[in-house]
Amino acid sequence: MLRKHIIILALSLLFSFNVSAQEWDWATSVHYSVGLPIGDLKDFTDNTSGRGIIFEARNFRSDQLSIGFSLGWQVFKDRLEGTFSQDGQDITGTQVRYVNTLPIMFTTHYYLGDPGSVRPYLGAGVGTVRSLQRTDVGLFSLSNNNWHFGFYPEVGVFIPVSFDMGINVAAKYNYGIATSDSFDYTYLALSVGFTWLN
Numbered sequence: 001m002l003r004k005h006i007i008i009l010a011l012s013l014l015f016s017f018n019v020s021a022q023e024w025d026w027a028t029s030v031h032y033s034v035g036l037p038i039g040d041l042k043d044f045t046d047n048t049s050g051r052g053i054i055f056e057a058r059n060f061r062s063d064q065l066s067i068g069f070s071l072g073w074q075v076f077k078d079r080l081e082g083t084f085s086q087d088g089q090d091i092t093g094t095q096v097r098y099v100n101t102l103p104i105m106f107t108t109h110y111y112l113g114d115p116g117s118v119r120p121y122l123g124a125g126v127g128t129v130r131s132l133q134r135t136d137v138g139l140f141s142l143s144n145n146n147w148h149f150g151f152y153p154e155v156g157v158f159i160p161v162s163f164d165m166g167i168n169v170a171a172k173y174n175y176g177i178a179t180s181d182s183f184d185y186t187y188l189a190l191s192v193g194f195t196w197l198n
Helices: 002-021 040-044
Strands: 026-038 051-060 065-086 089-111 119-137 140-162 165-176 185-197
Touching: 026 040, 026 065, 026 165, 040 089, 040 185, 051 089, 051 185, 065 185, 089 140, 089 165, 089 185, 119 165, 140 185
Parallel strands: none
Antiparallel strands: 026 051, 026 185, 051 065, 065 089, 089 119, 119 140, 140 165, 165 185
């Protein structure tokens, strides 16, 4: 009889622990990101970037909805031969082209499924993108740095590995709108990272 009560008590405590563990307020993430340039950015640096990182914080307003912010950094690099023209200057030689993009976004996400399960989600971000563009040719260096209005749609999935941690896999279509002296900075960011829940 005592054994039965102990089992019932243990199951009750385990169930209440699992329920309370799902009531998260915040999710913070660190992601490794691969960037695939698109459009004008691809014309400037036609190489996939394996140098990217994304930091995110999301505040859950309900089981399905979160708001937060995202900070990213993606570095593109290309090396080519030819003549490069900028600001009325023509320089011929081996060119090394760099682009650093730093998206800074306010975000919102909508989650499918129940807390504690594998959860696909849709998201969006809006904010600004800092672009740092440089071309090195021999001893010469030409740069063009700008702030852009930016946004992205996102699709992803959160996979829990414990009650307070999981793996996040996502794809973002980053878009930094052209300025008067700069082209669009558009790329697809494929990321995977760890998420901590608290």
